[in-house]
Amino acid sequence: MSEKTKARKAALAEKLVELAERQIQLGGLASLKARPLAQDAGCAVGAIYNVYDDMTALVLQVNGRTFQRLGAAVTKAVESARQDTPTQRLIAMSHAYLHFASENTNLWRALFDVEMSADGPVPQWYLDALGGLFSNIAEPLSEIFPDMHEHELDLMTRALFSSVHGIVLLGLERRISGVPDDQIEKMIGQVLTQIG
């Protein structure tokens, strides 16, 4: 394959992932359809499959971008709270997580809604991105519980992430509990303050 065609392929891949991201953001993961996407991109449906194995691969590409932005938002939050107490840093991270999910609900949902059981194992970058989030949580935790064994610290890290994730998930789900963002913030604060 020549350089020119490679560049064209890359350009199409980029255009498709941007259009897909936009569509998921606006209408949710379920609203992303192959034919309208191709029309938006000015190509035929078949062209999508020269660039991505299937629609799931395209969604995973979108998720990669989303995870990157999410990680950046959380990291920024914990770094600007560098001089605060560990508990306050945990709360700052959780609030950043909440605000990202609240402002990018459909993209954030797509991170967890995408079907991955179909083919092989979870992509490595998925695990890496999650590991980055976890290490951000583990650090303040190890200050709060300096004597905790590594294994238990790891468990506690996952437990806290899962807790905050659950609060944000059900909080944003309007049909289950549907509460405004500041109430969700309060819930996160209630739980994390008890921990510290």
Added chain:
Amino acid sequence: MSEKTKARKAALAEKLVELAERQIQLGGLASLKARPLAQDAGCAVGAIYNVYDDMTALVLQVNGRTFQRLGAAVTKAVESARQDTPTQRLIAMSHAYLHFASENTNLWRALFDVEMSADGPVPQWYLDALGGLFSNIAEPLSEIFPDMHEHELDLMTRALFSSVHGIVLLGLERRISGVPDDQIEKMIGQVLTQIG
């Protein structure tokens, strides 16, 4: 409509919901298809729509049964721990929630995966069932925090439920990577013990 036809209709509705429940349990919500279901039930595809408005209505019926069994399991757990501390009762309920989700993963997932945003409001029994779960949580909480205002207690109730739900959700999601139930139990214990 005569009594006989009503009975026949009810019998088909029952048969369909049982077959659907079985199928979701075995293969997940996505594996429930109209045509195989009709074949299993010994009727034509169209007959399904004489009994249920659409497949979503059928799934909601299955979810109703699941929610009832889940509620019974949690209630039983909190009642057999009647003489324990409030924190222990919270942990007992959470463990019951975990075990139910672990042993009925696909049915439990269907409770949250079903699409309901399409049409009207959430069914009343959905809210009632959730309210029942919440009141089970609120009772021990009000013992732990007797001076807490009602509004904050309600928030804390939802926060705790969401936390446990998140831990169970993400814990079971990585079941393949080998996070056994007792580790999830430990995570729940870690978080709830800190609360009490």
Added chain:
DNA sequence: TCAACCCCTGAACACCGTTCAGTTCGGTAA
């Protein structure tokens, strides 16, 4: 210039939930 190559096209395929005209069946009145 021109053949070999392969990207790109879009009709076609398999499968989905859902519909509906035609058929069959159940209940009821003659």
Added chain:
DNA sequence: TTACCGAACTGAACGGTGTTCAGGGGTTGA
């Protein structure tokens, strides 16, 4: 018993998915 009618049931057909693939057409290299 018979005749009739409305409701239930049938299953092919409809509209909409994601995905495929033979063939047309642009790109490349000699």
